[in-house]
Amino acid sequence: MNFTDLIEKKKQGKPHSKDEINHIVKSFMAGTVSDAQVAAWLTAVCFKGMNVDETAYLTEALGHSGKVIDFGELASKVVDKHSTGGVGDKVTITLIPLLAAAGVPVAKLADRGLGAAAGTVDKLEAIPSLNTNLSTQAIVNQVKNINAVIASQADDLAPADKKMYILRNEIAAVDSAPLLASSIISKKLASGASNIIIDVKYGSGAFMDTPEDAVNLSKLMVEVGKILKKSITAIVTSMEEPLGRAIGNSLEVIEAVKFLKGEITKGDLADLTYAIAVTILLQMDLFDTGKEAELYLKSLVNSGKALEKFRELIIAQGGAAEVLDNYDKFALPTYKVECESKKNGYVQNINAHNIALALKELGAARENSTKPIDLSVGIYLNKKSGEYVNKGEALYTIYSNSEESTKAAQRFCDDAFSINESKPPVNNLIYKIISLKEEEDDV
Numbered sequence: 310m311n312f313t314d315l316i317e318k319k320k321q322g323k324p325h326s327k328d329e330i331n332h333i334v335k336s337f338m339a340g341t342v343s344d345a346q347v348a349a350w351l352t353a354v355c356f357k358g359m360n361v362d363e364t365a366y367l368t369e370a371l372g373h374s375g376k377v378i379d380f381g382e383l384a385s386k387v388v389d390k391h392s393t394g395g396v397g398d399k400v401t402i403t404l405i406p407l408l409a410a411a412g413v414p415v416a417k418l419a420d421r422g423l424g425a426a427a428g429t430v431d432k433l434e435a436i437p438s439l440n441t442n443l444s445t446q447a448i449v450n451q452v453k454n455i456n457a458v459i460a461s462q463a464d465d466l467a468p469a470d471k472k473m474y475i476l477r478n479e480i481a482a483v484d485s486a487p488l489l490a491s492s493i494i495s496k497k498l499a500s501g502a503s504n505i506i507i508d509v510k511y512g513s514g515a516f517m518d519t520p521e522d523a524v525n526l527s528k529l530m531v532e533v534g535k536i537l538k539k540s541i542t543a544i545v546t547s548m549e550e551p552l553g554r555a556i557g558n559s560l561e562v563i564e565a566v567k568f569l570k571g572e573i574t575k576g577d578l579a580d581l582t583y584a585i586a587v588t589i590l591l592q593m594d595l596f597d598t599g600k601e602a603e604l605y606l607k608s609l610v611n612s613g614k615a616l617e618k619f620r621e622l623i624i625a626q627g628g629a630a631e632v633l634d635n636y637d638k639f640a641l642p643t644y645k646v647e648c649e650s651k652k653n654g655y656v657q658n659i660n661a662h663n664i665a666l667a668l669k670e671l672g673a674a675r676e677n678s679t680k681p682i683d684l685s686v687g688i689y690l691n692k693k694s695g696e697y698v699n700k701g702e703a704l705y706t707i708y709s710n711s712e713e714s715t716k717a718a719q720r721f722c723d724d725a726f727s728i729n730e731s732k733p734p735v736n737n738l739i740y741k742i743i744s745l746k747e748e749e750d751d752v
């Protein structure tokens with residue numbers, strides 16, 4: 310096959326066959342085509358799209374481009390959770406220990422962040438000595454031993470996806486629905502999980518702008534899962550403002566630990582963690598009702614079992630578990646600057662995109678895969694939407710390592726907050742839950 314002809318075919322909006330998709334991925338991995346040619350094809354996909362079958366072909370080709378983890382008899386029970394990414398999203402860190410404490414085996418393949426927000430791997434590596442670079446056998450062994458692992462995407466797991474994602478990021482092709490769906494699910498194919506739940510975010514701090522865009526992506530992923538014989542449930546959630554109060558790697562881990570300690574019982578972080586966990590337990594037929602499942606999950610937090618499971622995970626991956634008891638063990642920034650509100654009123658909204666830009670100014674997120682990030686810096690939201698703030702009261706706090714970055718971050722943060730005297734309506738964090746059952750009911 311001539312690669313130029315395949316680019317032209319997609320430019321004309323014509324669908325690819327399975328053989329053509331396989332040829333594209335194999336040629337990319339073999340280096341027989343240039344990055345420029347693959348970038349041209351990706352750009353054509355962004356403008357012309359792919360149908361469900363093409364997306365499934367690409368997903369399978371990416372997922373099978375390297376090793377596939379085999380959990381043996383445990384495979385049908387293994388869960389993997391993914392988020393399309395958002396500002397302050399540390400739900401993986403709260404959710405995985407909670408599910409593992411509930412007896413659900415969880416194998417989470419996580420990423421480093423690119424663009425506005427850091428990834429789960431970046432956050433976990435804020436824990437001193439913690440290793441996320443695990444072999445496939447180490448992943449299997451850890452799940453069998455303690456029910457939980459959070460590992461980076463190893464070089465031999467879906468390597469074509471990893472390579473293609475870097476190129477997509479460089480040419481602004483990350484938010485294409487078929488490319489995003491195939492990338493997400495390909496990693497789940499490689500992870501060996503049979504039960505997949507995906508948090509699909511929309512809003513100012515997400516790839517998807519509107520809930521309708523997020524629903525369309527969710528339906529696409531559920532349909533691709535059906536073709537590839539994977540049980541996929543998508544939860545469409547808002548990312549109009551940051552999730553939780555802490556944004557930044559060390560700060561987010563600390564906030565996650567506080568949830569696992571039972572110190573955070575209300576708010577968006579707790580609500581979303583429990584909602585996703587309940588959905589998984591119901592998906593696996595472990596409970597009859599959501600209320601029963603939620604009460605059980607809260608008992609695991611209140612009893613300390615969820616926190617102890619996180620401690621087991623940290624120790625199993627070589628990390629310093631003493632950070633759970635002493636937050637000073639994290640890398641600490643030089644400056645802590647409390648920024649005051651300039652007026653009285655209720656916080657109406659906190660623009661997640663602006664907070665993400667502030668985070669980049671502080672050095673907590675990277676523009677490309679080779680850039681180092683500062684794990685110690687971040688932003689803490691002293692006030693969130695619906696809360697009243699007095700003039701002169703701390704609105705947010707910046708943790709930084711330079712006066713220059715502090716000032717730059719403060720400009721973005723000031724623009725992020727909308728405040729007036731009227732109390733805003735409560736917005737639902739969860740927009741819709743989409744599963745194969747729902748899709749079958751719609752037919």
